[in-house]
Amino acid sequence: MRVLYIHAERFSWEPREPALDIRDEPSSGAASNALVVFVSVERGDTADEGFLKAVAGDVVDMARRVKAASVVIYPYAHLSSDLARPYVAREVLDKLYEAVKSQFGDGVYKAPFGYYKAFELKCLGHPLSELSRSFKPGESRSENKAE
Amino acid sequence: MRVLYIHAERFSWEPREPALDIRDEPSSGAASNALVVFVSVERGDTADEGFLKAVAGDVVDMARRVKAASVVIYPYAHLSSDLARPYVAREVLDKLYEAVKSQFGDGVYKAPFGYYKAFELKCLGHPLSELSRSFKPGESRSENKAE
Numbered sequence: 001m002r003v004l005y006i007h008a009e010r011f012s013w014e015p016r017e018p019a020l021d022i023r024d025e026p027s028s029g030a031a032s033n034a035l036v037v038f039v040s041v042e043r044g045d046t047a048d049e050g051f052l053k054a055v056a057g058d059v060v061d062m063a064r065r066v067k068a069a070s071v072v073i074y075p076y077a078h079l080s081s082d083l084a085r086p087y088v089a090r091e092v093l094d095k096l097y098e099a100v101k102s103q104f105g106d107g108v109y110k111a112p113f114g115y116y117k118a119f120e121l122k123c124l125g126h127p128l129s130e131l132s133r134s135f136k137p138g139e140s141r142s143e144n145k146a147e
Numbered sequence: 148m149r150v151l152y153i154h155a156e157r158f159s160w161e162p163r164e165p166a167l168d169i170r171d172e173p174s175s176g177a178a179s180n181a182l183v184v185f186v187s188v189e190r191g192d193t194a195d196e197g198f199l200k201a202v203a204g205d206v207v208d209m210a211r212r213v214k215a216a217s218v219v220i221y222p223y224a225h226l227s228s229d230l231a232r233p234y235v236a237r238e239v240l241d242k243l244y245e246a247v248k249s250q251f252g253d254g255v256y257k258a259p260f261g262y263y264k265a266f267e268l269k270c271l272g273h274p275l276s277e278l279s280r281s282f283k284p285g286e287s288r289s290e291n292k293a294e
């Protein structure tokens with residue numbers, strides 16, 4: 001799983017067209033002071049509870065560090081060349097969303113899987129406002145540096 | 148080199164803090180109807196003229212396909228876990244910028260390398276509005292699918 005965190009003053013999304021046969025109900029949304037979690041589910045990722053609890057722990061830790069008021073799980077296929085199949089990706093994203101909600105509480109959103117979506121993002125630009133991560137089931141996290 | 152294209156109705160950027168010792172002059176900017184080219188320069192990438200001409204050719208082809216009026220080269224370290232050293236990355240980005248300008252003409256911008264930057268982005272959301280690519284010197288392009 002590859003993840004890009006962006007701390008956004010504002011983030012909103014709106015499905016435009018279906019991209020996959022396997023997809024969620026279309027829904028728009030918006031959040032302020034949000035940690036946006038762009039997620040590419042990769043081959044080998046599973047909906048394993050311990051794995052997703054660990055990923056969710058990192059998400060929530062990051063959200064607390066930047067004092068975000070909300071978290072948006074945003075399905076994003078463009079962070080990896082080695083993607084999981086859609087039905088796996090959708091399940092992993094749903095369970096990640098549940099795991100983040102159970103740790104963070106209110107203010108957790110998920111954009112729908114399987115659509116081309118318009119979005120609007122205002123990245124705050126402080127040193128912790130953009131970070132990427134790689135997670136693998138059974139391995140410890142690999143972290144990337146800021147640009 | 149890993150690249151993420153986003154076709155944006157609007158894109159603007161503003162350096163906030165230095166992130167690296169090797170960095171450009173700080174400068175803000177904005178563009179409308181822009182193909183934003185987020186670029187991670189990877190280990191093994193070089194400022195080879197033929198390589199960067201090929202990458203620039205893909206950038207300009209994409210800009211024409213989506214009828215973008217401008218192109219923004221945006222240094223972005225978060226697309227890869229295997230980054231080039233900063234002095235190489237900066238040279239590659241500068242030469243890529245020159246190569247894109249020579250093929251696209253007016254309306255090409257580059258955000259400064261080496262800063263934490265705030266940015267604002269409105270992604271249009273049509274099927275070609277987000278695409279990622281992987282380029283290696285001496286290899287043909289590997290392409291990723293939409294989510």
Ligand SMILES: [Mg+2]
Pocket residue numbers: 130146147222223224262263264
């Ligand atoms: Mg950055």
Ligand SMILES: [Mg+2]
Pocket residue numbers: 075076077115116117277293294
């Ligand atoms: Mg997408």
